[in-house]
Structures are given as C-alpha cells and as structure tokens.
Amino acid sequence: MKNIKDYDLPSLKEELTNIGEKTFRAEQIFKWLYQEKVKSFDEMTNLSLDLREKLKQNYDICNFKILKKLESSDGTKKYLFDLTDGNAIETVLMEYHYGKSICVSSQVGCKMGCKFCASTGIPFIRSLTSGEIVEQILAVEQDTGDRISNVVFMGIGEPLDNYENVINAIKILNNPKGLNIGARHISVSTSGLVPRIYDLAEENIQCTLSVSLHASNDEKRSAMMPVNNAYNIETLMQACKDYIAKTNKRISFEYALAKDNNDNLDDAKQLVKLLKGMLCHVNLIPINKIENGKYIKSSNENIIKFRDYLNENGIVATIRRELGSDIDAACGQLRRKNLKS
Numbered sequence: 448m449k450n451i452k453d454y455d456l457p458s459l460k461e462e463l464t465n466i467g468e469k470t471f472r473a474e475q476i477f478k479w480l481y482q483e484k485v486k487s488f489d490e491m492t493n494l495s496l497d498l499r500e501k502l503k504q505n506y507d508i509c510n511f512k513i514l515k516k517l518e519s520s521d522g523t524k525k526y527l528f529d530l531t532d533g534n535a536i537e538t539v540l541m542e543y544h545y546g547k548s549i550c551v552s553s554q555v556g557c558k559m560g561c562k563f564c565a566s567t568g569i570p571f572i573r574s575l576t577s578g579e580i581v582e583q584i585l586a587v588e589q590d591t592g593d594r595i596s597n598v599v600f601m602g603i604g605e606p607l608d609n610y611e612n613v614i615n616a617i618k619i620l621n622n623p624k625g626l627n628i629g630a631r632h633i634s635v636s637t638s639g640l641v642p643r644i645y646d647l648a649e650e651n652i653q654c655t656l657s658v659s660l661h662a663s664n665d666e667k668r669s670a671m672m673p674v675n676n677a678y679n680i681e682t683l684m685q686a687c688k689d690y691i692a693k694t695n696k697r698i699s700f701e702y703a704l705a706k707d708n709n710d711n712l713d714d715a716k717q718l719v720k721l722l723k724g725m726l727c728h729v730n731l732i733p734i735n736k737i738e739n740g741k742y743i744k745s746s747n748e749n750i751i752k753f754r755d756y757l758n759e760n761g762i763v764a765t766i767r768r769e770l771g772s773d774i775d776a777a778c779g780q781l782r783r784k785n786l787k788s
C-alpha cells in the first residue's frame with residue numbers, strides 16, 4: 448500500500464481528488480500528520496468516518512519503530528529505525544546553540560564507495576521513500592518531545608542519487624502546513640554527482656548545498672572517492688560555479704582532514720587556488736577513523752594550521768565540532784543494518 452507520508456501537499460490534493468474528495472481535505476490530513484503528529488487515521492477527527500475508512504483502505508501511515516537508541520555524553524542521540532522490510536537505518540540528533548539538528552539517511556547503504564566512510568562497507572540495498580525520510584524527523588520529535596529546527600542530509604546514502612524522493616521530502620518538511628522547517632535550515636550533502644547539481648540549481652528550493660570535496664587534486668580525490676573518476680575536480684568545480692551563478696547561494700565544501708594524506712600546506716594552497724573568489728565556506732572535519740579504514744585524524748595543530756591558512760588567504764573555513772563519536776554517530780560512522788543478517 449502507498450504511504451500517505453510520501454506525498455507533498457499538491458500531490459496529496461491530487462490523490463484526494465482521485466478518490467472523489469475535496470482538496471481541502473488534503474490540508475486537513477497534512478495538518479494532522481505534520482502538526483498534530485498523529486499516528487493513525489482514526490485520530491483525524493474532523494474527517495468523516497467514511498473518509499477515514501477510505502483512507503485506511505488506500506494508504507498506510509508509516510510509523511517507525513525504534514530498534515535501538517544510544518546517547519552520547521555530549522547529548523547527541525543515535526537511533527536505529529526499523530523500516531519494516533528487514534532493513535534498518537540510522538538517524539542522529541545533535542544539539543547546537545541554535546537548536547536541534549537532525550542528520551537523516553537517504554538510502555539503505557550507499558553506492559559511492561568513499562574509502563573513509565563506514566556507510567560504504569556494506570552493499571547498497573535501496574533508496575528511501577520520501578515518507579521514510581520525513582518519518583525520521585517525526586519519530587525523533589515524538590521520542591524526544593523536541594522541535595527540530597535543522598535537517599542535514601548527511602546520514603547514510605547519497606541524497607542526490609535518490610534525487611526525486613529527497614526533493615519531495617524537502618517540500619514536505621518545508622511546507623508551512625507541513626513541518627514548516629525553513630529551507631535555509633535544510634542542507635543537502637553530495638559526494639559530487641555533477642548532473643544532479645545542475646538539476647538542483649533549477650529547483651526553486653532555498654536549501655543549502657554541501658559538497659564533499661576532501662582533496663584539492665584529482666590524484667588524491669580519486670584515491671579517496673571513486674566518484675571523482677566519473678566527475679573530476681574541474682568538472683565538479685564548474686558545476687559548483689554554475690550552481691552559485693544560477694542560485695546566488697553559498698556552497699559549503701566539506702573537507703575531512705586525514706593525517707599525511709590531505710592535510711599539508713600544499714593541499715591547503717591548492718584548495719585556495721580552487722576556491723578563490725567563489726561564494727563558499729569550507730567545513731573542516733577531523734576525519735573519523737572507521738573499522739579497517741586506513742585514514743587517521745590529523746593532529747589538532749595541523750587542523751588549526753590548515754584552517755588559519757585558508758582564512759588568511761580569503762577562504763572562510765571553520766572546524767566542525769565533533770559530536771557523538773563515542774556512540775559511532777559522527778560523520779562517516781553510520782552503517783546500514785540488515786536485521787536478517
């Protein structure tokens with residue numbers, strides 16, 4: 448059966464028209480799901496019993512079950528959610544001074560094969576539906592009673608490899624009649640799927656684009672990220688420049704620093720050359736060691752040197768605070784879990 452949370456408001460209106468109902472019913476349902484956060488059609492008390500019955504026959508309401516929840520000493524929480532098909536995904540809730548930020552997964556597994564990321568070690572199974580993306584937020588809000596103010600697509604999976612569902616989920620999150628999370632508070636991170644970056648530039652959505660760069664020359668980037676063989680740095684940078692020109696929005700570049708790999712002054716110099724004059728920001732991430740991974744974290748001293756060099760040369764760079772590493776919830780530590788294996 449179709450999951451009612453897979454529809455953004457215009458398509459839900461269409462669905463209701465198709466079953467002979469007035470479109471304002473869609474707004475009522477939307478409100479029940481995303482503002483009242485009910486878990487069943489029976490709780491939608493301003494709909495007639497008939498309509499509730501019809502909805503039950505045609506749609507499911509996907510409600511995640513929490514399989515496991517871990518809490519870090521820094522307040523970060525990691526959830527393992529049951530997708531009801533034998534698969535499970537992880538979602539992370541982080542506390543910042545500006546509010547609560549959730550890191551959502553977009554796929555069960557990942558195809559990208561980045562050498563430093565734990566989500567890679569296990570095969571790709573499938574993409575999440577829009578409803579499954581949105582449900583991660585609803586389920587965490589329900590568990591904690593918190594209102595989530597920021598959403599980052601930085602969990603398991605490559606969001607732009609699940610383009611349609613991710614865009615649709617953003618529309619549901621963003622809708623004032625839905626979860627009402629401002630698009631400026633939503634970030635989508637990509638390993639660099641160039642054609643989809645061009646597609647995203649055409650969408651009328653104000654979300655932030657983060658690009659996982661991690662190296663400033665092709666040799667190093669290809670060694671870390673196989674996607675660089677398909678879209679090299681020059682192609683990626685051109686796409687980013689075109690994206691900025693089209694949207695007038697700042698891109699955030701992620702750069703995970705690994706000792707003796709991409710953290711020396713030459714790397715920083717090449718990075719400055721690449722990014723000079725671009726409307727952008729660099730997010731430096733001390734790389735998190737993963738099981739069987741060969742990359743290890745740069746020293747604090749090197750990380751600070753790297754940041755200072757960028758800042759002194761006109762590139763705004765900050766070091767990402769490490770959250771949740773004691774519960775394997777930090778960047779690159781999320782894994783797909785198959786409950787059957």
Ligand code: SAH
Nearest residue numbers: 564601605636637638659701734735778779
């Ligand atoms: N597939 C998307 C989003 C998921 S990863 C992407 O590649 O952007 C979110 C961020 O965490 C990416 O920048 C990713 O490169 C980074 N990351 C992955 N593994 C990491 C690790 N071990 N240490 C630090 N950052 C990591």
